[in-house]
Amino acid sequence: MSDTDLSRRRMLQLAAAGLGAGWLPGTFGQDQPEHRDIITRRLPDDHDLPAIGMGTWITFNVGSDPEARAGRTEVLRTFLEAGGALVDSSPMYGSAEAVVGHALAEIGGKPPVFSASKVWTPDGDATAEQVAQSERRWGLEQMDLMQVHNLVAWKAHLEYLLEMREQGRMRFVGITTSHGRRHADIERIMREWPIDFVQASYSLANREAKDRLLPLAKERGIAFIANRPFQGGRLIDRVKRHPFPEWASEAGLANWADYLLKFLIAHPGVTCAIPATSRVEHMRENMTALRGPLPDESLRRRMIEHLQAF
Amino acid sequence: METWLSYRLTDLLMFSPAIYVRLFERVNDALWPGHVLLAALSVAMLVLAGSRTHVAHRLAAALLAIAWGWVAWRFFGLYAQINLAAPWFAVLFAGQAVMLLALAAFGPGLALARPQRPRHWLGLGLALWGLALHPIAWLAGGRPLAGTELFAVAPDPTAIATIGLLLMARVPRRGCLPLRGILLALPVAWLSISALTWWALLTA
Numbered sequence: 072m073s074d075t076d077l078s079r080r081r082m083l084q085l086a087a088a089g090l091g092a093g094w095l096p097g098t099f100g101q102d103q104p105e106h107r108d109i110i111t112r113r114l115p116d117d118h119d120l121p122a123i124g125m126g127t128w129i130t131f132n133v134g135s136d137p138e139a140r141a142g143r144t145e146v147l148r149t150f151l152e153a154g155g156a157l158v159d160s161s162p163m164y165g166s167a168e169a170v171v172g173h174a175l176a177e178i179g180g181k182p183p184v185f186s187a188s189k190v191w192t193p194d195g196d197a198t199a200e201q202v203a204q205s206e207r208r209w210g211l212e213q214m215d216l217m218q219v220h221n222l223v224a225w226k227a228h229l230e231y232l233l234e235m236r237e238q239g240r241m242r243f244v245g246i247t248t249s250h251g252r253r254h255a256d257i258e259r260i261m262r263e264w265p266i267d268f269v270q271a272s273y274s275l276a277n278r279e280a281k282d283r284l285l286p287l288a289k290e291r292g293i294a295f296i297a298n299r300p301f302q303g304g305r306l307i308d309r310v311k312r313h314p315f316p317e318w319a320s321e322a323g324l325a326n327w328a329d330y331l332l333k334f335l336i337a338h339p340g341v342t343c344a345i346p347a348t349s350r351v352e353h354m355r356e357n358m359t360a361l362r363g364p365l366p367d368e369s370l371r372r373r374m375i376e377h378l379q380a381f
Numbered sequence: 382m383e384t385w386l387s388y389r390l391t392d393l394l395m396f397s398p399a400i401y402v403r404l405f406e407r408v409n410d411a412l413w414p415g416h417v418l419l420a421a422l423s424v425a426m427l428v429l430a431g432s433r434t435h436v437a438h439r440l441a442a443a444l445l446a447i448a449w450g451w452v453a454w455r456f457f458g459l460y461a462q463i464n465l466a467a468p469w470f471a472v473l474f475a476g477q478a479v480m481l482l483a484l485a486a487f488g489p490g491l492a493l494a495r496p497q498r499p500r501h502w503l504g505l506g507l508a509l510w511g512l513a514l515h516p517i518a519w520l521a522g523g524r525p526l527a528g529t530e531l532f533a534v535a536p537d538p539t540a541i542a543t544i545g546l547l548l549m550a551r552v553p554r555r556g557c558l559p560l561r562g563i564l565l566a567l568p569v570a571w572l573s574i575s576a577l578t579w580w581a582l583l584t585a
């Protein structure tokens with residue numbers, strides 16, 4: 072089969088899957104006037120995805136605690152109201168998927184969420200089971216994106232996920248890591264397998280992904296999710312001890328979260344950055360990165376230099 | 382900046398300190414007013430263990446076993462919602478409950494000796510710590526009253542008091558079996574896990 076045949080078939084499948092899931096061409100909720108100005112990136116199926124998503128590691132793992140669940144519902148509501156769409160989780164994150172599902176049900180209606188979870192089990196035969204488990208926990212008929220978490224039993228899972236995608240049982244398939252030492256494997260899979268998404272760590276203080284993964288993602292038309300954008304919180308805690316530079320305000324950046332996130336999504340290879348937070352006020356800060364001008368190359372260099380002095 | 386690149390042990394922690402502290406509040410909340418019964422049973426256990434009859438010693442060991450079983454079921458049942466490793470910790474606590482039951486059924490039970498040797502005094506100190514001082518220390522450390530860690534409800538004071546009681550108890554060697562050492566192994570293992578967890582939470 073030629074590449075063109077493959078992509079035509081794939082486009083038809085995506086169109087069918089999209090319609091099946093109630094999708095219309097366009098973006099996620101950005102047809103609302105207040106979201107027209109948000110920064111989006113084109114996905115492999117020609118939909119646009121808001122460039123700031125959210126993670127759920129630690130922050131959404133609160134179990135059945137009603138008080139904490141109510142707090143996380145507000146975090147998710149703030150995210151969606153600000154125009155966000157991609158929510159990333161995993162069965163590895165304890166109760167996080169169930170807490171997201173609870174929050175979505177509380178918010179009600181049909182939240183314009185782009186659901187991204189993972190398959191995380193050494194049992195290569197348990198792929199379908201884990202996909203079904205995610206759908207159940209999120210309360211969704213179908214997940215938008217399923218990723219092989221940290222390349223655990225990746226070959227068996229990837230084969231099965233790609234088959235599910237062909238059958239229109241999910242829209243996108245991806246792989247993830249957060250360790251630089253797995254980048255060579257990730258690169259190989261990106262070259263050899265028809266995946267839609269790749270997720271790896273990329274932050275202003277950890278720019279390893281920019282040398283090979285990001286250019287490769289761009290070349291292969293693979294969407295790139297930048298995880299640990301604040302290095303698990305250490306980076307933002309560190310920078311927040313310093314005054315926000317005037318030159319950054321003049322360049323249109325609103326706060327440190329905006330600074331760290333816009334640096335990432337300004338890279339042409341990045342589709343989405345997914346900071347995690349348990350606090351509404353932090354979510355508001357993070358979502359400022361979804362609007363306004365992005366830094367150009369020279370400003371990005373200055374942003375690096377400024378932080379290197381800390 | 383480059384030093385920030387490295388991963389730390391704390392990166393493996395899958396819940397926040399606030400949610401861990403909430404766990405103790407929730408387990409207390411679910412038990413209330415059962416705390417009164419629990420205090421009565423704890424006192425009964427001490428009285429029985431300090432008495433002179435063999436049956437009383439067996440009952441004391443059985444009550445201690447129930448405390449371990451209860452923590453395995455209630456505390457770790459809740460903890461399992463936020464920590465994928467918690468079911469393994471529950472197995473550890475259930476295992477200790479089974480061993481204490483065996484001590485009640487086939488061994489000497491829990492028979493406290495009058496403190497004479499340093500081991501006994503150390504045991505007395507630890508038993509007092511686990512049963513009474515541990516919750517007070519947490520309160521002094523600024524934890525809310527509702528989140529107090531109590532013997533037979535929370536794992537740390539249960540393990541500390543058990544180590545103390547075992548050090549005070551008359552546990553004869555069974556042939557070449559170091560019975561006391563075997564009974565101390567799981568409480569010590571748990572306290573190491575707990576210390577690591579707190580260390581990771583506080584330095585995260």
Ligand SMILES: NC(=O)c1ccc[n+]([C@@H]2O[C@H](COP(=O)([O-])OP(=O)(O)OC[C@H]3O[C@@H](n4cnc5c(N)ncnc54)[C@H](OP(=O)(O)O)[C@@H]3O)[C@@H](O)[C@H]2O)c1
Nearest residue numbers: 126127128247249298299300301302303304346347348349
């Ligand atoms: N292998 C994988 O697949 C993989 C690996 C790692 C991460 N991920 C994904 O990527 C997501 C993001 O990574 P991460 O959660 O590890 O780390 P992160 O997003 O870099 O940092 C999260 C931390 O930053 C703090 N924070 C967020 N916004 C803030 C703000 N505006 N001001 C101050 N502090 C702020 C949060 O604390 P507060 O709660 O106090 O705001 C939280 O502790 C994860 O949640 C997960 O979904 C995937």
